Amino acid sequence: MEKKHLGKIFRIESKDYYVWDANGNEIRCNLPGKFKNELRIKKNKLFTLDYVVVGDDVEFVRNNDGSGVIKKVCERKNCLSRKALKSRAVLNRGERVEQIIASNVNNLFIIASILEPPINNRIIDRIIVAGESNKINVNIVINKIDLLKQKEQVEFWKNFYENIGYSVFITSAIKGIGIENIKNKTQDSVNIFWGPSGVGKSSLLNAMFALDLKVNEISQYSQKGVHTTVTCSMIKINKDTFVIDTPGIREIAPYGIKKEDLGYYFKEFIPFIKNCRFNTCTHSDEPDCAIVEAVENNFINLLRYESYINILNTIEQDMYF
Ligand SMILES: Nc1nc2c(ncn2[C@@H]2O[C@H](COP(=O)(O)OP(=O)(O)OP(=O)(O)O)[C@@H](O)[C@H]2O)c(=O)[nH]1
Ligand SMILES: [Mg+2]
Numbered sequence: 001m002e003k004k005h006l007g008k009i010f011r012i013e014s015k016d017y018y019v020w021d022a023n024g025n026e027i028r029c030n031l032p033g034k035f036k037n038e039l040r041i042k043k044n045k046l047f048t049l050d051y052v053v054v055g056d057d058v059e060f061v062r063n064n065d066g067s068g069v070i071k072k073v074c075e076r077k078n079c080l081s082r083k084a085l086k087s088r089a090v091l092n093r094g095e096r097v098e099q100i101i102a103s104n105v106n107n108l109f110i111i112a113s114i115l116e117p118p119i120n121n122r123i124i125d126r127i128i129v130a131g132e133s134n135k136i137n138v139n140i141v142i143n144k145i146d147l148l149k150q151k152e153q154v155e156f157w158k159n160f161y162e163n164i165g166y167s168v169f170i171t172s173a174i175k176g177i178g179i180e181n182i183k184n185k186t187q188d189s190v191n192i193f194w195g196p197s198g199v200g201k202s203s204l205l206n207a208m209f210a211l212d213l214k215v216n217e218i219s220q221y222s223q224k225g226v227h228t229t230v231t232c233s234m235i236k237i238n239k240d241t242f243v244i245d246t247p248g249i250r251e252i253a254p255y256g257i258k259k260e261d262l263g264y265y266f267k268e269f270i271p272f273i274k275n276c277r278f279n280t281c282t283h284s285d286e287p288d289c290a291i292v293e294a295v296e297n298n299f300i301n302l303l304r305y306e307s308y309i310n311i312l313n314t315i316e317q318d319m320y321f
C-alpha cells in the first residue's frame with residue numbers, strides 16, 4: 001500500500017495543485033483524470049478547478065520525484081461559491097453550474113472601495129448572501145477612504161451595515177488607516193478577501209502582513225476592469241491564521257438558493273419572517289407579508305429590500321430537480 005499523506009490545497013495553477021503537507025512543506029500535486037471523472041457529476045469539463053479548491057483538505061501519495069498525486073478530497077466544512085459565469089458554463093436544461101471559490105473558511109471579508117470603483121451596495125448584498133448561505137462569518141471593509149474629501153458618505157455605509165449587525169472596517173491600504181483593526185479580526189482563522197476588481201484586496205493584505213502580492217500598478221482605476229490577481233491563493237500568516245486573496249469579480253449570482261429561503265440570508269429579515277401569512281412567502285407579491293410591512297414601517301431599510309428583490313428575480317426556480 002502506498003503511504004497516504006494529509007495536506008491542504010493552498011494554490012491551484014492550471015493543472016498543478018499546490019499542497020502543504022503536515023510539516024508545512026510545499027508539494028506540487030496532480031489530480032488524476034479518473035478521479036475527476038468520478039467527481040464530475042452534472043458538471044462541465046471546464047470546471048476542473050472546482051473538483052478541488054483552495055482550502056480543501058486532501059489525501060495524497062508521493063511520487064519518487066517528490067511531487068504528489070491527490071487521492072481524496074476530505075469533506076468540506078463549508079465552501080464559498082457563486083453561479084458560474086455564462087461563458088464558462090455548459091447549459092444543461094438551462095441552468096448554470098456552481099463555481100466554488102474556496103472551502104473551509106471562517107471569515108469572509110467583503111472588500112469594497114468608497115471610490116475608484118465607487119461602492120456598490122447591490123454587489124455587497126449579493127456577496128453577503130453567498131457568505132450567509134454557507135454559514136461564513138461576514139465582515140465588510142470599505143477601502144480607499146483617503147480618496148474621499150467628505151466623510152459623510154462613508155459614515156452612511158458604515159452605519160447602514162453596522163445596523164444590520166455586521167462589523168465594518170474603514171481602511172486605506174495606501175495611507176495605512178484601519179489596518180490594525182482588520183488585522184486583529186483575522187487572528188486564528190481562515191480569512192477570505194472577496195469583492196470587485198481594483199478595490200484593493202491585494203493591497204490591503206500587503207499592508208496588513210507585509211506581503212508581496214501583485215497589485216495593479218496603474219493607480220487610476222480603469223473602467224476596463226483589469227484583473228490583477230488571477231488565481232486564488234492562501235497564505236499562511238502564523239500557525240492558525242491564514243488569508244486567501246482572490247481575483248476580483250464583475251458579477252455575482254448566488255448559487256443553489258431557493259426563492260423561499262433567500263430572506264433568511266438577509267439577516268435583519270429573520271425576526272419578521274415568522275409573521276408572514278405563508279411559510280413559503282417570498283416577500284414579493286404575497287398577501288400579509290411581514291417583510292413588506294416592516295419595510296413600510298422603516299424597520300427594514302428600503303435599499304436592502306430592493307437588493308433582495310433584485311436577487312430574487314434572478315433565481316431560476318427550475319434549477320431544482
Ligand atoms: N487611493 C488608494 N488607492 C488604493 C488603495 N488600496 C489600493 N489602491 C490602489 O487600487 C489599485 C488596485 O489595487 P489592488 O490591490 O490591485 O486591487 P484588487 O482588489 O486586488 O484587484 P484585483 O486583483 O484585480 O481583483 C492599485 O493601483 C492600488 O494601488 C487605497 O487605500 N487608496
Ligand atoms: Mg488583487
Ligand SMILES: [Zn+2]
Nearest residue numbers: 276281283289
Ligand atoms: Zn413575507
